[in-house]
Amino acid sequence: MPNAYERAGVNIAAGDEVVQNLKKKMSQQDSHVLGQLGGFAGLYEMDESQLDSPVLVAGSDGVGTKVLLASAANKVDTIGQDLIAMCVNDLLAQGALPLFFLDYMALAEVKPEQIDIILNRILTVCQENGIVLLGGETAEMPGVYQPGHFDLAGFAVGLAPKSQLLNPANVTAGDILIGLPSSGLHSNGFSLVRKILFDDNDFQFDDHLDELDATLIDELLKPTKLYVEAMKPLLQKKLVAGAAHITGGGLLENVPRMLPADLQAEIDISTWLNQPIFDVLVQKGDLSVEDRYETFNMGLGMVLAIHPEQLAEVELALGDEVHYQIGQVTPLTGDQQVKLLGEKDD
Known part of the structure; x- marks a missing residue:
């Protein structure tokens, strides 16, 4: 029998399933990562090789109304890359190379297959570009989003020696x-x-x-x-x-x-x-x-x-x-x- 939260339109079990599936594919994380996916926050340990007058560079962005076309066409296999690129390219323009990335997805209802496609693309693109997927959040918000609609936001942190920053x-x-x-x-x-x-x-x-x-x-x-x-x-x-x-x-x-x-x-x-x-x-x-x-x-x-x-x-x-x-x-x-x-x- 559905619990009270499920009767209100939020499927916690479906969200947990997505996280567990992603965990299985993230078993070989970067050595800088402490802990595992699923904690309250991600942990990234810097080492001496990264400490040459270091400057952390952070950025956040989304995919904009491109998500409406992806949703309407039921073709969501590329927007995970869009999300990473919009954040990471901003870091590069400041002279920083990306260290790690986090994602935030808000949607009307959890559809495990759809979310799995998006998150797997995010993970793959991160791995291809030497970026740690440090964590994220999937928020089911019926009433805020219309049925079938969702939005994405990304957060990237990079590192640059102070002498390498572009201005x-x-x-x-x-x-x-x-x-x-x-x-x-x-x-x-x-x-x-x-x-x-x-x-x-x-x-x-x-x-x-x-x-x-x-x-x-x-x-x-x-x-x-x-x-x-x-x-x-x-x-x-x-x-x-x-x-x-x-x-x-x-x-x-x-x-x-x-x-x-x-x-x-x-x-x-x-x-x-x-x-x-x-x-x-x-x-x-x-x-x-x-x-x-x-x-x-x-x-x-x-x-x-x-x-x-x-x-x-x-x-x-x-x-x-x-x-x-x-x-x-x-x-x-x-x-x-x-x-x-x-x-x-x-």
Whole structure:
């Protein structure tokens, strides 16, 4: 017979089942982890190799309204990666390498299979990128969330020697801008995406648009790229002067975050490979230059500022990682810190 809490709509047994399943897959945790999953908090012990003027860098983020599409399409196998990437890429932009990650999932009702898919992707992506999954929380909240709806939040902590931290003072006029490509839309701008594609143009999830090589929903749910492997050697060798994670606000609002107030970024938009999904959105949404570049990443997930004398070493360290030389840092000549070259309103 259901207990009082279950009669109120909260299934504790289902939540416990999820935790136990995850525990079995986390038997080989990082040696820095003390205790086991299921405690009241996660424990991470630092050692002498990590104590070179150490600075802990922390960040928190979510997946935004992309979760609505994942839920509606019943395709939740990628959003765990979105969640990690949104948090961890922010740490990298500060010069820190990630140590550990925690997740928070709130939902109308516990569906063990759905939660298992999401948490397993989180665990897999953490393990692939050398990140400890230190803990998390799954909260069943009927009444707060509509049936079938849920939300995700992530919390990441990284470490950097104080001398390795990135801040605008490191960036100087003449620095070269390097762009690292995105894997699509990543996890920003989805309120506008949903309005353009589904409210205004009545597309369906399984539509095949001529411009795309996948169904529309598969294109929209492509997981956000993590830049750990690309940036790790650059940060360790102190080859990056500044970095901007291109999230909400696009190039126009995120690139200035890595610049001193008296400098600007001149960016030639013809220098990187075009991704068709952005053409679809620009055309169907009749988006101005400002709209597109302050909402979407437009094909770049990370922008780096590099001192010219270190460019050859940076390119060697990046190896096979696709990257583009997209512009340079120059003295500020107006009131906008990003100057787009080669782009005109249609």
